[in-house]
Amino acid sequence: MVSLLMKTIFMSKKNLSLLEILIDDISFVNWAKNQNQNDVAFWNNWIEKHSDKIETVFNAKAIILGIQFDNAKISESKIERELSHVLAQLEPEKKIPKVKKPPQRQLNI
Amino acid sequence: MNTSSEKPLWQLFIEGDKNAFSSLFKTYYSQLYSYGLKISSDQFITEDCLQSFFIYLHKNRRNLGEVNNVKSYLFVSFRRAVLKSLKKERLFTSFEESLESSQSFGFSPEELKIEQEISNTKNTTLVILLNSLSTRQREVVYLKYYSGLSIKDTAEVMDISYQSVLNTLQKAFTKLRSEILDHEISAVLKKT
Numbered sequence: 001m002v003s004l005l006m007k008t009i010f011m012s013k014k015n016l017s018l019l020e021i022l023i024d025d026i027s028f029v030n031w032a033k034n035q036n037q038n039d040v041a042f043w044n045n046w047i048e049k050h051s052d053k054i055e056t057v058f059n060a061k062a063i064i065l066g067i068q069f070d071n072a073k074i075s076e077s078k079i080e081r082e083l084s085h086v087l088a089q090l091e092p093e094k095k096i097p098k099v100k101k102p103p104q105r106q107l108n109i
Numbered sequence: 110m111n112t113s114s115e116k117p118l119w120q121l122f123i124e125g126d127k128n129a130f131s132s133l134f135k136t137y138y139s140q141l142y143s144y145g146l147k148i149s150s151d152q153f154i155t156e157d158c159l160q161s162f163f164i165y166l167h168k169n170r171r172n173l174g175e176v177n178n179v180k181s182y183l184f185v186s187f188r189r190a191v192l193k194s195l196k197k198e199r200l201f202t203s204f205e206e207s208l209e210s211s212q213s214f215g216f217s218p219e220e221l222k223i224e225q226e227i228s229n230t231k232n233t234t235l236v237i238l239l240n241s242l243s244t245r246q247r248e249v250v251y252l253k254y255y256s257g258l259s260i261k262d263t264a265e266v267m268d269i270s271y272q273s274v275l276n277t278l279q280k281a282f283t284k285l286r287s288e289i290l291d292h293e294i295s296a297v298l299k300k301t
Binding site: 017019020033055058059062063065066067068069070071072073074079082083085086087089090 | 167220255
């Protein structure tokens with residue numbers, strides 16, 4: 001795969017920093033995630049030839065890998081309770097008669 | 110959930126559809142609550158703000174302007190609402206701290222997955238390192254990796270430039286990486 005970085009370097013002098021180019025380069029992302037042997041080989045080779053860029057390369061890798069969080073979820077019953085509080089406060093300003101259809105229509109989201 | 114599937118839902122909400130409102134509420138309550146709690150460190154303020162926020166959205170739904178990305182729009186507006194309410198609170202408690210210097214966006218070990226791609230450092234250590242970053246750096250890390258926003262959306266939510274988010278991330282990871290390395294070295298040295 002021809003790296004976007006190479007294309008960019010050859011094609012133009014856009015005002016993109018190396019960091020910006022790297023984090024958007026699919027091939028580089030593959031290297032960071034150790035996902036594609038060709039890309040891994042390509043970038044290992046590239047890094048060897050550009051050892052002065054090593055700081056940026058490792059920062060780009062860190063930004064791509066990031067921090068893995070275990071998101072706390074609020075219980076559904078709690079959300080339902082909060083929702084009914086809020087809905088109750090919306091009611092007064094609307095003069096729609098009570099409809100007795102089930103409250104949740106299935107919305108495909 | 111992608112943006113294109115959200116647009117009709119948002120449209121329905123604007124038109125006053127209660128089910129669409131409820132759907133938005135249920136979809137975003139948890140994420141916005143976590144975000145508000147990180148900003149305020151106060152459960153009651155966060156719950157209160159979130160209720161008023163959704164009531165406000167409903168009441169002003171016709172004047173909200175163009176919304177391209179529902180998630181980042183909600184994050185931007187809710188952030189503003191929480192900060193405003195904290196400011197008000199401070200008038201009464203004479204609490205003198207801005208978001209910049211505050212303890213906002215503190216992390217705890219339980220919030221981190223056991224497996225971290227960036228290092229093998231224990232999460233108790235990684236949390237200490239994360240919490241030693243500046244508040245702005247912690248917020249960027251939070252929005253990007255906890256809330257899963259793109260760099261562009263993170264910039265929009267924090268009202269800073271794309272370049273600024275990138276610089277902040279770079280600074281944060283430069284610091285993290287060097288400290289992780291220090292920790293790993295000292296751990297090795299202790300063993301011998």
